[in-house]
Amino acid sequence: MSDSMPGPEIQEQGIHGAPQSPEPGSPEPGSPASAAAPAQAYEPAAPAALGVQRVPTGDAGVDAQLERLADADHLPADGHLEVYEDVHRALRDALTALDARPQPTPSYNHRS
Numbered sequence: 001m002s003d004s005m006p007g008p009e010i011q012e013q014g015i016h017g018a019p020q021s022p023e024p025g026s027p028e029p030g031s032p033a034s035a036a037a038p039a040q041a042y043e044p045a046a047p048a049a050l051g052v053q054r055v056p057t058g059d060a061g062v063d064a065q066l067e068r069l070a071d072a073d074h075l076p077a078d079g080h081l082e083v084y085e086d087v088h089r090a091l092r093d094a095l096t097a098l099d100a101r102p103q104p105t106p107s108y109n110h111r112s
Contacts, residue, residue: 049073065090 050073054066065087072083 044076047074047076059094061094062091065094 049070054069056063057066068087068090069083072080075083
């Protein structure tokens with residue numbers, strides 16, 4: 001056995017042991033140019049609407065909240081959560097309000 005490190009003549013192995021070649025135009029791994037090469041900046045895509053149609057429900061409060069979902073179309077993904085939570089809270093409150101409405105008192109025909 002030898003204590004020496006393998007030299008640059010050994011190629012990196014890719015999938016299934018096939019030699020892996022560098023991308024065209026990129027410096028050789030381990031070369032001074034590769035160490036000094038700046039990392040390519042990642043630029044995420046701009047926000048875009050999903051194109052989901054919102055069908056009116058007939059309840060003005062619910063419809064207003066469904067329209068509020070369109071605000072998320074113009075935000076990056078990390079801003080969607082705030083809009084979704086806000087709409088969810090308002091829709092939950094609207095459902096709770098339905099349970100809290102007083103029910104009509106049944107009328108009885110009393111014959112005297």
